[in-house]
Amino acid sequence: MVTMIIKRLIQLIFLLIGITFIVFMAMHIAPGDPASIIGGPTATQSDILAIHHRLGLDKPIIIQYLDYLNGILHGDLGFSFQTNRSVAQEIWTRLPNTIDLAIASMIVAIIIGVPAGIISALKQNSWLDFSSTTLSLAGISIPNFWLGALLILVFAVNLQWLPVGGLDTPFWTFKGFKEILLPAITLGTGSAAMIARMSRSSMLEIIRADFVRTARAKGVKEHMVIWVHCLRNALIPVVTVIGLNFGGLLGGTIITEQVFAINGVGRLMVESIASRDFPMVQGGVLLIAFIFVIVNLVVDIVYALIDPRISYQ
């Protein structure tokens, strides 16, 4: 297991270098010049050239990339073109909000998805099953910017139960809980639906397994058959979906933070892309990729804990 973790962390280094290359090139190839945005509409050609020189954009692109990589290796993600502040610091101050949102959404997704899928499987073809599968389909299909706007309209504007937006307090406090509830539901619905579908199909397969019949033949009580013998087996594929969805959630924070005016990494990215703030976008993507890979590593470790057949020798 330890060897596996070390191997994966070494892979991670190469992966992240690859990601920096792709993002770096994509940003530089994309149309739009940061200098003309910084200089504003009145900037002359020489102003633009001066800005290029100041930002190092006049060097050959490969040199720029190597400079950037060199910086990263020394723990320096560069400075924002817009604010001139350290990218690492800008991201660091906004990261807690994004992490809170992603975790809260995942909690919503698991709390709704796993029980819905399991109940659906146990009552296959009942009205409960039909409503759960229909809602899952809806949950996957509904775009979250629309769902977010709808929830704001109903619960914040009309009923005034919850705040319209913002996230200033940690979500485990009551105020923070009220602030994060709508964004978490908005972002978590899609994942909840995916998890529900996976839990249902996995559970349907497991309840027909021979070892479940053996458990019944031993006289194990029905609720123990389901919650002990079936559930742990059924959760194995669900864990994969949870891991993959966590990456999706990080991406999803970009839209959700925008809709709910949450000051997180996602919103920072949107602003930075609009202003062609290359170092900021690169830093943000790198961070998201890093978290995604780490989450998947955790998923692999969790596998080995749930399923004794998996060992990383």
Added chain:
Amino acid sequence: MFEHILEVKDLGIQFKTAEGFLSAVHGISFNVKRGETVCIVGESGCGKSVSALSLIGLLPNNGEVYKGAIKFQGKDLTKLTSDEIRKLRGNDISMIFQEPMTALNPVFTIGYQLREPLKIHQGLNKARANQVAIDLLRQVGISVPEQRMKQYPHELSGGMRQRVMIAIALACNPKILIADEPTTALDVTIQAQILELLNDLKQRFETSVVMITHDMGVVAEVADRVIVMYSGEIVEQGDVETIFNHPEHPYTQGLLASVPNVDLEQDILEAIPGTMPNLEEQISGCRFHPRCPFATDKCRETKPDIFSIDQHDVRCWLKEAEADGQASRIISN
């Protein structure tokens, strides 16, 4: 005390399908004595496995007993609530299955799975259950049982897993052990060991065994009595010598003729022509008549009665012509 520990009377089992109810077993009757091994034989799909599952109340969700009774020590199992029958399962009536590879839960240790029935039915605590479990593993011939207790099913071979299944089934010293093709998935040497083990344990624990099989070799090895099923009915039953030496029903004769015998010089194996009818197929008269070389008009029109001499029951009209007068006739429909 009851002479018969298990009495099955006119048991009918049906399945709910999209086309309505389909009857898989149409009224079978048999008894099992204390300490006796009864083999139910027949081709795949003849209803032997569902009959076995119904004895322990484990029919699939769409299946149900629609007629008849299953009396265990005088108590009708078909009338019990699901919790009452659950308390019998693994305690008084146990079952082992065909596929040892998939019959054990992959995510729990052997120890956990073996302690479970002991905790449920005998209320043992973990330490005590552990001791009993280790002893059981030893009795079914598993070496270093203390270590096996901590292992997971995937770390054991097929034969070992079936031994573990047998240990689980015998944990609470059941009165009846139902074994659904316990050796089919194992290779021949392991098969012989498992059969020997079952025979040995049966004597030690005084357990009655109902064994489901399609392998006449297994029958010869373990059975006291044999029940031959065809298409949801019992066509012949009697003690093992009678069935092997004087099979009366053409189907039983066919089954025995299709067993390879190295002592005979003929090199062509006989097969029963045709295939078993589907459940939904309506067949008038005897259900075997389309495949029977001796079928008469009467066989095609009227369902045969059961003819019985010295506890050898045959459901065939040929018996009527041969043995009328001596045979007692059980009218059935």
